[in-house]
Amino acid sequence: MTSISEQDYLLAIYRLRGAESPVSTGSLSVQLGVAPASVTGMLTKLHRAGLVEHTPYRGVVLTQAGTREAVRLLRRHRLWEVFLTRFLGLPWDQVHEEAHRLEHATSDRVADHLARFLSEPAADPHGQAIPDRNGILPHRPCRSLIDVEPGRTVRIQEVPDADPALLRRLDAIGIYPGTEVTVAAHPLPDGTLPVRVGQDEHHLDGATAGRIYASDHPPAGPSGSETLERNKP
Amino acid sequence: MTSISEQDYLLAIYRLRGAESPVSTGSLSVQLGVAPASVTGMLTKLHRAGLVEHTPYRGVVLTQAGTREAVRLLRRHRLWEVFLTRFLGLPWDQVHEEAHRLEHATSDRVADHLARFLSEPAADPHGQAIPDRNGILPHRPCRSLIDVEPGRTVRIQEVPDADPALLRRLDAIGIYPGTEVTVAAHPLPDGTLPVRVGQDEHHLDGATAGRIYASDHPPAGPSGSETLERNKP
DNA sequence: AGGTATAATTAGGCTTACCTAATTTAGGAG
DNA sequence: CTCCTAAATTAGGTAAGCCTAATTATACCT
Numbered sequence A, B: 001m002t003s004i005s006e007q008d009y010l011l012a013i014y015r016l017r018g019a020e021s022p023v024s025t026g027s028l029s030v031q032l033g034v035a036p037a038s039v040t041g042m043l044t045k046l047h048r049a050g051l052v053e054h055t056p057y058r059g060v061v062l063t064q065a066g067t068r069e070a071v072r073l074l075r076r077h078r079l080w081e082v083f084l085t086r087f088l089g090l091p092w093d094q095v096h097e098e099a100h101r102l103e104h105a106t107s108d109r110v111a112d113h114l115a116r117f118l119s120e121p122a123a124d125p126h127g128q129a130i131p132d133r134n135g136i137l138p139h140r141p142c143r144s145l146i147d148v149e150p151g152r153t154v155r156i157q158e159v160p161d162a163d164p165a166l167l168r169r170l171d172a173i174g175i176y177p178g179t180e181v182t183v184a185a186h187p188l189p190d191g192t193l194p195v196r197v198g199q200d201e202h203h204l205d206g207a208t209a210g211r212i213y214a215s216d217h218p219p220a221g222p223s224g225s226e227t228l229e230r231n232k233p
Numbered sequence C: 001a002g003g004t005a006t007a008a009t010t011a012g013g014c015t016t017a018c019c020t021a022a023t024t025t026a027g028g029a030g
Numbered sequence D: 001c002t003c004c005t006a007a008a009t010t011a012g013g014t015a016a017g018c019c020t021a022a023t024t025a026t027a028c029c030t
Helices: A004-013 A025-032 A036-049 A064-086 A095-105 A108-117 A164-172 A207-208 B004-015 B025-032 B036-046 B064-086 B097-104 B110-118 B164-172 B205-208
Strands: A052-056 A059-062 A153-158 A181-182 A193-197 A201-205 A211-217 B052-055 B060-063 B153-158 B181-183 B195-196 B200-204 B214-215
Touching: A004 A036, A004 A059, A004 A064, A004 A095, A025 A036, A036 A052, A036 A059, A059 A064, A059 B025, A064 A095, A064 A108, A064 B200, A095 B097, A193 A207, A201 A207, B004 B025, B004 B036, B004 B060, B004 B064, B004 B097, B004 B164, B025 B036, B025 B060, B036 B052, B036 B060, B060 B064, B064 B097, B195 B205, B200 B205
Parallel strands: none
Antiparallel strands: A052 A059, A153 A181, A153 A211, A181 A193, A193 A201, B052 B060, B153 B181, B153 B214, B181 B195, B195 B200
């Protein structure tokens, strides 16, 4: 039985790409708001439980079992985010925190019923993909805004979900999944990226632009295959 | 900030009528599945926090602050039970356990939005009243089945929510909020109470009958003021 | 190659919430 | 009124999960 703390660590490692490449103690310490020494202790514990491969001073990667558990949690988290925005009408900058608590209190049974109730959604309000009940994450081809060539118009697929202030800013300038934006130029000397949204031009700071993902789409047709639902009812 | 454990104790005390009269260490120990010594320790802690009035060897009562907190939790618990049965289609014998976990992961904000989404329900699937957001519990006049005079027909208002096996039995014989039952006779020597439900007669054991509550209602009209929703969709 | 800054680990403690075993209290029976 | 039993409390101990401080490893720079 994994505790809430253990679950938090597994999900944090997963979010830092720990299913693919080693994650440092330091980055986990920042992500979880915990002292580095505490991370080391927990990693040892998760290692003994077979959820993680930890090489001292070299970082940590999730085992298959650890990845499975992390994806289960990710599914619960994002399903709750969908429910909270779509049915309870919570603004998209508040649902991450709420879902973070609910994800640990959700049985498989409830998760599956919730997914069915929500019509098996493919993505949460921030556009992040929701794993299916077998842990399969649908792969969508998209790339970071900083990798888009200047002049190209793309459709926003995904924005970072954990920073409420950032989400309110993005909402204010109209950037959310489904929006069309045009990258206006190369990044400026100050590191910001000029983008056009509708008639307006905004500058996104580099860190933000790097964590917004978009897909190319036929410039001719205004609507692609399927449009993600809006974050507010 | 009250911990999950503290919350469990407060709600357990409340359920044992600890807002009205003293509750013993032993009954809490049974209710929570914890050693009596652990209860004493936690009561001391809750006492220091001003949530509880504890007189050693004499039992514990909730203070006003403790009652307020317990009722907040009760509201969350029962709101989730309504959601889980009405929208997710979970059977009524499973929702207590699920709601017990969710209640601790629910902010005021989510509780209020959930209540609005559910149309401010007055009772959970077991007929137990849901406090409003100010902590006011609607009072419904009803009495235990063992207090009903033989021959009288009453309408079931409330059944105990925590025992899945019992709930499945009640469901099988058609006893749930809204059902009309007739108390067929005085309790038998073996302690069971004969009741008629539709055409069938069943014997309820004393402990069960004592925890089922019913209201008198006009024998003429088949439907009272408002009928509680059924436990399954 | 050596020295040093940074990151990670070990060592030692604290708090929460539980346990078992020993002791104390309350309250009824004789 | 005293004794006895059941219930409750105190005493002492464990496991999780966090902390700070001290130590050790890595890797970069000259």
